[in-house]
Amino acid sequence: MAPAPQTMLEKVWRLHEVSSETADTPAVLYIDLHLIHEVTSPQAFAVLRERGLPVRRTDLTLATMDHSTPTRTEQIFGGAPITIDSAAKQVRELEINCAQFGVELLGLRHSQRGIVHIIGPELGITQPGKTVVCGDSHTSTHGALGALAFGIGTTEVGHVLATQCLLQRKPRTFALSVSGRLRPGVTAKDLILAIIGKIGVGGGTGHVIEYRGETIRGLDMDERMTVCNMSIEAGARAGMIAPDETTYEYLAGRPRAPQGDAWERAVEEWRKLPTDAGAVFDRQVDMDASVLEPMITYGTNPGMVIPISAAIPTRDNDAVFAKSLAYMGLEAGAPIKDQPVNVVFLGSCTNGRISDLRSAASVLRGRKVAKGVQMLVIPGSQQVKKEAEAEGLDRVFIDAGAEWRESGCSMCLGMNGDLVPKGQYSVSTSNRNFEGRQGVGARTLLASPLTAAASAVRGRVTDPRELLV
Amino acid sequence: MKAIEVLRARTVVLPGSNIDTDQIIPARFLTTTTREGLGRSLFADWRYDGQGALLPDFVLNRPEAQGCRVLVAGRNFGCGSSREHAPWALLDYGIQAVISTEIADIFRSNSLKNGFLPVVVDETTSSWLIANPGAEVTIDVASTTLTLPTGVSVKFPLEAFSRYCLLNGVDELGFLLDRRGDIEAYEQRRHS
Numbered sequence: 001m002a003p004a005p006q007t008m009l010e011k012v013w014r015l016h017e018v019s020s021e022t023a024d025t026p027a028v029l030y031i032d033l034h035l036i037h038e039v040t041s042p043q044a045f046a047v048l049r050e051r052g053l054p055v056r057r058t059d060l061t062l063a064t065m066d067h068s069t070p071t072r073t074e075q076i077f078g079g080a081p082i083t084i085d086s087a088a089k090q091v092r093e094l095e096i097n098c099a100q101f102g103v104e105l106l107g108l109r110h111s112q113r114g115i116v117h118i119i120g121p122e123l124g125i126t127q128p129g130k131t132v133v134c135g136d137s138h139t140s141t142h143g144a145l146g147a148l149a150f151g152i153g154t155t156e157v158g159h160v161l162a163t164q165c166l167l168q169r170k171p172r173t174f175a176l177s178v179s180g181r182l183r184p185g186v187t188a189k190d191l192i193l194a195i196i197g198k199i200g201v202g203g204g205t206g207h208v209i210e211y212r213g214e215t216i217r218g219l220d221m222d223e224r225m226t227v228c229n230m231s232i233e234a235g236a237r238a239g240m241i242a243p244d245e246t247t248y249e250y251l252a253g254r255p256r257a258p259q260g261d262a263w264e265r266a267v268e269e270w271r272k273l274p275t276d277a278g279a280v281f282d283r284q285v286d287m288d289a290s291v292l293e294p295m296i297t298y299g300t301n302p303g304m305v306i307p308i309s310a311a312i313p314t315r316d317n318d319a320v321f322a323k324s325l326a327y328m329g330l331e332a333g334a335p336i337k338d339q340p341v342n343v344v345f346l347g348s349c350t351n352g353r354i355s356d357l358r359s360a361a362s363v364l365r366g367r368k369v370a371k372g373v374q375m376l377v378i379p380g381s382q383q384v385k386k387e388a389e390a391e392g393l394d395r396v397f398i399d400a401g402a403e404w405r406e407s408g409c410s411m412c413l414g415m416n417g418d419l420v421p422k423g424q425y426s427v428s429t430s431n432r433n434f435e436g437r438q439g440v441g442a443r444t445l446l447a448s449p450l451t452a453a454a455s456a457v458r459g460r461v462t463d464p465r466e467l468l469v
Numbered sequence: 470m471k472a473i474e475v476l477r478a479r480t481v482v483l484p485g486s487n488i489d490t491d492q493i494i495p496a497r498f499l500t501t502t503t504r505e506g507l508g509r510s511l512f513a514d515w516r517y518d519g520q521g522a523l524l525p526d527f528v529l530n531r532p533e534a535q536g537c538r539v540l541v542a543g544r545n546f547g548c549g550s551s552r553e554h555a556p557w558a559l560l561d562y563g564i565q566a567v568i569s570t571e572i573a574d575i576f577r578s579n580s581l582k583n584g585f586l587p588v589v590v591d592e593t594t595s596s597w598l599i600a601n602p603g604a605e606v607t608i609d610v611a612s613t614t615l616t617l618p619t620g621v622s623v624k625f626p627l628e629a630f631s632r633y634c635l636l637n638g639v640d641e642l643g644f645l646l647d648r649r650g651d652i653e654a655y656e657q658r659r660h661s
Binding site: 018019023024025026028030039040042043046047051053056066068084086087090093119133136137151152153155156158159162163164165167169201202205206232235237288300303314320323413414415422432434435436437440 | 578646659
């Protein structure tokens with residue numbers, strides 16, 4: 001009898017079971033790649049020290065710094081101090097921990113430093129079929145390459161450092177199938193925002209989402225990463241996309257991808273990973289991408305999202321909804337288009353890759369950021385920065401009046417000095433529009449790089465299709 | 470981790486849905502290298518005004534909320550960032566459990582590793598709790614039941630291993646370290 005058809009999640013899961021789950025105990029799941037950063041690791045290293053434990057597999061552990069690091073060039077390369085004392089201490093502590101425990105660190109001035117979820121794929125160390133974890137919820141990004149990748153807390157960071165394993169129950173499976181061609185001006189960011197709007201911010205809780213269908217197959221790797229990145233915004237710890245020729249073409253020749261014969265053998269294994277025909281998912285949702293418009297959020301969670309031409313919805317007798325709109329200073333029933341904007345942020349693990357910068361530059365080329373608008377462009381990694389500069393994208397941004405800086409999480413979350421001032425409106429390519437996320441009282445509208453660039457030019461929320469030739 | 474069998478305490482109600490971990494503890498308080506003292510930053514942007522003074526209208530600041538150790542919240546509590554600082558801040562403040570109709574996956578996992586109880590209940594129970602702030606409830610880990618002052622008891626889901634760890638004050642790291650033999654065998658199997 002032929003073996004029962006399996007989903008990709010089930011295949012990757014089985015390959016990593018040190019021991020299977022029972023009624024009494026979760027599975028012991030082996031981790032192939034552990035990425036660490038300065039914010040969620042210090043307390044984990046402290047536990048190792050208390051118990052006198054080494055890092056079990058330094059060769060499967062890679063550290064960088066991104067969250068609390070500044071983005072001003074003089075603070076990275078010019079000897080100017082990190083302004084926030086506690087952030088400087090955190091950076092220093094990661095350096096000490098990595099040195100003492102023998103963990104490789106792509107440190108503050110390293111040419112391969114960047115946002116942890118940008119550099120994993122970029123270095124080719126994120127690979128199909130691997131289990132990847134990091135003390136950061138946007139670890140879901142790496143699933144775009146067919147890895148099982150999810151965010152963990154600091155206690156679990158300690159578990160992986162000490163044992164290279166986690167105790168886990170197998171999540172449920174969720175097939176999200178997308179058909180239809182995205183229209184010009186509508187991007188992967190708009191697609192994932194529409195998905196979150198459809199299934200809700202808790203819609204994926206307890207599940208791993210596998211994005212499938214012709215539309216997903218047609219996306220390039222950067223776009224797939226944008227989609228998987230925001231799986232957690234739908235409550236799913238992980239998102240996955242089956243590896244295919246697009247994946248292999250992206251990975252081939254990257255510094256930490258297998259080379260030569262090892263590459264051939266790896267691809268042969270990776271080809272076995274996609275979900276078998278006839279495999280059954282616990283949940284299935286279908287989407288039609290061809291009807292989508294550019295999407296933008298209007299509230300304080302990513303599920304509060306509408307097409308850019310639509311009016312903000314009205315919900316009577318909903319105190320939470322009313323509180324959210326009051327925070328945003330927006331009115332139910334009003335259009336979102338033409339809402340004045342103060343700040344535009346292009347960057348983050350959602351949209352800080354080279355194609356995102358190219359996309360925004362296509363709108364900004366030969367145009368200016370509107371008077372009174374601050375636009376910050378933060379490449380997702382130092383490699384992205386270098387590539388962008390080689391193409392002259394930095395000139396496009398600088399000539400338009402935007403700021404061009406060093407890589408990091410920057411304005412995605414207010415902990416490194418890059419802040420949206422209280423009460424101001426920010427069109428942001430990041431992933432969270434929570435109250436205070438970009439700074440106390442900041443009002444975040446999540447959108448694609450195209451929409452962000454178009455809104456920077458007009459100084460108000462703008463449908464990018466009006467500026468695309 | 471301290472063993473916990475029963476938590477009997479009064480509730481404080483924060484009814485909004487989708488309370489994310491950026492609200493529980495904003496990112497600017499994450500530039501710390503320890504886990505102590507985070508309670509003062511709990512719900513910082515809701516608890517304090519711009520000058521750091523307590524806002525008297527916020528539920529946690531009201532006199533009747535003092536000493537309440539169980540938080541009742543709307544659905545999808547703890548969504549967003551994986552920061553374990555969220556349960557650390559709640560515990561440091563003095564809150565030991567949250568009751569909701571839905572609790573986000575990573576927050577739930579982080580909570581259980583710190584002896585913070587994530588209690589998921591049905592809509593009816595949740596509605597009663599939201600309508601009756603200050604109710605004294607009993608959360609029994611051994612029997613995985615929540616008992617309301619009305620005498621009504623409901624079961625809540627708790628994975629067997631998590632229940633064992635909570636009841637015995639055992640942390641998972643010890644369990645994993647005891648499996649070193651299995652882990653080594655797996656590594657050899659993978660690379661042979």
